[in-house]
Amino acid sequence: MTLLKVEGLNKVFGQHYALSGVGLEVKPGEVHALVGENGAGKSTFIKIMTGVYTLDAGTIQWKGAKVDIPDPVASRRLGINVVHQDRHLVPSFTGYENLFLGLDYPANQARIGVNWKAMKQQAEKLRNDLGVDIDLNKTADRMFPPEKTMLEILRAMMLECQLLILDEPTASLTDQEAEKLFALIKRLTEQGTAILYVSHRMDEIFRLSDRITVFRNGQRVATVNTSETDKDGLVRLMSNAEVKKSQKRTGISATEENVLELKGLSTKDGKVKEVSLSVRKGEIVGIFGLAGAGRTELLETIYGLREPAGGSIQLAGRRVAAPTPKRSLENGVVLIPEERKRDALILGMSIRENMTLPVLKRFSGLLKLRSRAERTEVNAWMQEMNVKAAGSEQMIGQLSGGNQQKVVFAKALLSNPVLFLCDEPTQAVDVMTREEIHRLLKAQADKGCGVLFVSSDLQEVLDISDRLYVLHDSHFVAELDNDGVTSEQVLGYCYSHGKGSEHHG
Numbered sequence: 001m002t003l004l005k006v007e008g009l010n011k012v013f014g015q016h017y018a019l020s021g022v023g024l025e026v027k028p029g030e031v032h033a034l035v036g037e038n039g040a041g042k043s044t045f046i047k048i049m050t051g052v053y054t055l056d057a058g059t060i061q062w063k064g065a066k067v068d069i070p071d072p073v074a075s076r077r078l079g080i081n082v083v084h085q086d087r088h089l090v091p092s093f094t095g096y097e098n099l100f101l102g103l104d105y106p107a108n109q110a111r112i113g114v115n116w117k118a119m120k121q122q123a124e125k126l127r128n129d130l131g132v133d134i135d136l137n138k139t140a141d142r143m144f145p146p147e148k149t150m151l152e153i154l155r156a157m158m159l160e161c162q163l164l165i166l167d168e169p170t171a172s173l174t175d176q177e178a179e180k181l182f183a184l185i186k187r188l189t190e191q192g193t194a195i196l197y198v199s200h201r202m203d204e205i206f207r208l209s210d211r212i213t214v215f216r217n218g219q220r221v222a223t224v225n226t227s228e229t230d231k232d233g234l235v236r237l238m239s240n241a242e243v244k245k246s247q248k249r250t251g252i253s254a255t256e257e258n259v260l261e262l263k264g265l266s267t268k269d270g271k272v273k274e275v276s277l278s279v280r281k282g283e284i285v286g287i288f289g290l291a292g293a294g295r296t297e298l299l300e301t302i303y304g305l306r307e308p309a310g311g312s313i314q315l316a317g318r319r320v321a322a323p324t325p326k327r328s329l330e331n332g333v334v335l336i337p338e339e340r341k342r343d344a345l346i347l348g349m350s351i352r353e354n355m356t357l358p359v360l361k362r363f364s365g366l367l368k369l370r371s372r373a374e375r376t377e378v379n380a381w382m383q384e385m386n387v388k389a390a391g392s393e394q395m396i397g398q399l400s401g402g403n404q405q406k407v408v409f410a411k412a413l414l415s416n417p418v419l420f421l422c423d424e425p426t427q428a429v430d431v432m433t434r435e436e437i438h439r440l441l442k443a444q445a446d447k448g449c450g451v452l453f454v455s456s457d458l459q460e461v462l463d464i465s466d467r468l469y470v471l472h473d474s475h476f477v478a479e480l481d482n483d484g485v486t487s488e489q490v491l492g493y494c495y496s497h498g499k500g501s502e503h504h505g
């Protein structure tokens with residue numbers, strides 16, 4: 001039996017075909033992976049299946065009958081639900097309240113007010129049935145990334161869900177946190193729910209999926225049984241090219257001058273506790289820790305987004321008493337934030353406007369902007385970064401995630417930085433873009449810049465770092481020279497409860 005069958009699907013934006021002649025089948029109880037480079041059409045396909053976009057041509061069959069999906073309500077009525085890469089939770093609402101978003105709250109017998117008891121009983125039954133261990137009394141803004149992911153999945157299952165679409169569900173999860181998600185996926189498929197799994201993480205694709213469909217340039221190029229292909233074969237289908245692996249750097253001098261030095265840094269909110277670290281010129285330093293360890297908060301404090309309570313920050317040997325984003329930029333410090341759409345880009349502005357926003361003074365004449373010089377520099381960086389777009393005036397919100405991230409890096413490079421603070425810089429980008437970002441950071445380090453690199457992907461931290469710190473409960477528990485370090489060693493420190501720092505050369 002086929003649950004979903006799509007044939008000849010087309011979606012056109014202006015003169016551009018986002019999808020062309022796409023066909024796809026999903027069976028009940030299977031994990032069907034959907035892969036492709038950024039801009040291949042995956043997001044457009046998901047939006048059509050969930051009623052955000054309407055199709056321009058083609059047919060959709062659901063359990064053998066032709067259907068239309070004009071809006072998200074129609075999609076949910078069919079039994080199709082999605083957990084988006086960008087979380088759709090109300091921060092101030094509890095888990096219970098978020099679960100019932102878009103649904104009718106249970107009413108009291110007199111139909112006056114909400115029957116909170118019935119609401120909680122219904123939510124707890126679903127939570128227990130699926131074996132999800134989260135506190136639904138907590139508000140969403142107090143939940144860690146894995147809790148938010150589980151809450152989104154629970155909300156998707158509030159109605160009878162027969163096809164659950166997961167879009168980059170592990171993007172901000174560590175390997176251990178992702179294990180809980182994988183266990184839940186197994187329970188759902190055993191109950192007959194089909195999973196359409198969208199991810200750039202190849203290990204997950206091969207571990208979880210039964211079949212894989214590959215999109216390239218808006219077309220389906222293949223559907224293969226997972227057991228009958230491998231990573232290299234999949235990459236060839238996705239890009240029609242081989243991935244150029246960036247080489248591990250060697251010969252980093254331990255006597256180089258520090259571009260960044262922290263001594264006993266703490267914050268008033270307790271998210272950073274007596275942290276000391278150094279980043280030398282020409283060095284890539286990794287930070288790894290489990291969710292809630294304080295990774296993002298540390299970078300925000302260095303950049304000036306979070307107020308320090310004690311300790312010191314030194315940049316190139318000079319103490320920075322009260323860092324602010326403006327002062328950091330003037331000192332050559334750039335932040336690549338985890339939430340690019342929220343913190344790094346203005347989606348309603350063009351590529352050009354986003355890229356030059358921090359350095360507009362450079363293009364200012366006496367009375368007006370030197371627009372020709374601005375466009376020339378922006379176009380040069382777009383070419384340098386291989387940004388796929390219609391031109392520099394295209395709205396940044398229309399680009400794929402990977403191309404948006406390239407613009408974020410180009411904007412940073414326009415500031416002539418000496419220190420990169422990178423928070424999940426390859427989150428939800430395809431394998432080709434990930435390697436491009438790695439090569440870019442290594443090239444910047446080779447030029448003498450310092451890089452402080454945070455990722456939930458432990459293997460990525462080990463692949464790119466010259467040295468790494470392990471963060472646990474807002475303080476460092478180990479400093480390791482990255483020479484033969486294993487993931488098992490790093491994880492051992494993550495679960496350590498000791499204070500202080502250990503160095504292992």
